Amino acid sequence: MDLHTYPDRDMLMMRLADRISADLKECLLTHDRATLCAPGGTTPGPVFDLLSAVDLDWSRVDVLLNDERWVPETSERSNTALLRQRLLTGRAAAARLIPLVTGDATPEEGLAALTEGLEGVLPISVLLLGMGEDMHTASLFPGADQLDFALSDNAPPLIAMRAPGAAEPRITLSAPVLRDAMKTHLLIVGPGKKAALEQADRPGPVREAPVRAILGNAMVHWAA
Numbered sequence: 316m317d318l319h320t321y322p323d324r325d326m327l328m329m330r331l332a333d334r335i336s337a338d339l340k341e342c343l344l345t346h347d348r349a350t351l352c353a354p355g356g357t358t359p360g361p362v363f364d365l366l367s368a369v370d371l372d373w374s375r376v377d378v379l380l381n382d383e384r385w386v387p388e389t390s391e392r393s394n395t396a397l398l399r400q401r402l403l404t405g406r407a408a409a410a411r412l413i414p415l416v417t418g419d420a421t422p423e424e425g426l427a428a429l430t431e432g433l434e435g436v437l438p439i440s441v442l443l444l445g446m447g448e449d450m451h452t453a454s455l456f457p458g459a460d461q462l463d464f465a466l467s468d469n470a471p472p473l474i475a476m477r478a479p480g481a482a483e484p485r486i487t488l489s490a491p492v493l494r495d496a497m498k499t500h501l502l503i504v505g506p507g508k509k510a511a512l513e514q515a516d517r518p519g520p521v522r523e524a525p526v527r528a529i530l531g532n533a534m535v536h537w538a539a
């Protein structure tokens with residue numbers, strides 16, 4: 316495992332934002348556009364704040380969530396709202412947001428339109444992921460109804476997912492799309508997630524620790 320440990324969370328967020336912006340700039344040197352794929356949840360806000368001020372050609376960047384909770388954007392659980400408030404502001408307001416939610420009642424109903432919206436933005440250039448203490452990443456939760464499908468090599472890019480560990484239905488990128496990313500960073504903080512990471516790093520079935528699907532490709536960034 317490629318684990319990077321930082322003296323504190325502030326340092327982690329600064330160094331990670333630097334790395335992600337360098338990855339994006341490098342990609343834009345040789346490609347017309349770059350895709351930055353980002354998590355929701357409570358951890359990445361400070362990285363987004365720092366990135367939003369970075370001087371790069373954001374008009375050539377597509378921003379896509381790893382996964383979305385099936386809630387309206389007015390909900391405080393909306394990952395899209397988090398991106399709009401913390402990342403797609405300042406200089407980064409010029410980036411293009413690729414939606415992962417529709418006004419449909421269920422993710423199954425929105426799936427086809429959202430999958431069409433992914434055309435031209437894959438593979439992911441720079442992938443930032445989070446992880447839960449149950450070792451889920453994106454919305455690949457242990458015990459989720461579509462987990463085996465989402466982990467399979469022939470999975471479609473987007474999957475509707477319901478899981479005991481998730482408060483609402485989700486839509487998530489599948490394991491093959493996450494694994495195809497050119498650069499992958501996993502952001503975790505705190506002792507509970509460190510212990511979970513160590514457990515995931517031991518051999519075992521991916522379905523019991525879905526983060527294993529990407530662990531071999533990822534730079535892992537941790538601070539207490």
Ligand SMILES: O=C(O)[C@H](O)[C@@H](O)[C@H](O)[C@H](O)COP(=O)(O)O
Pocket residue numbers: 354355356357358359381382383384394444445446447451452453454
């Ligand atoms: O919508 C989500 O919940 C995510 O994208 C999810 O995969 C997240 O990254 C982890 O659950 C960690 O979440 P925290 O940062 O809140 O611990």
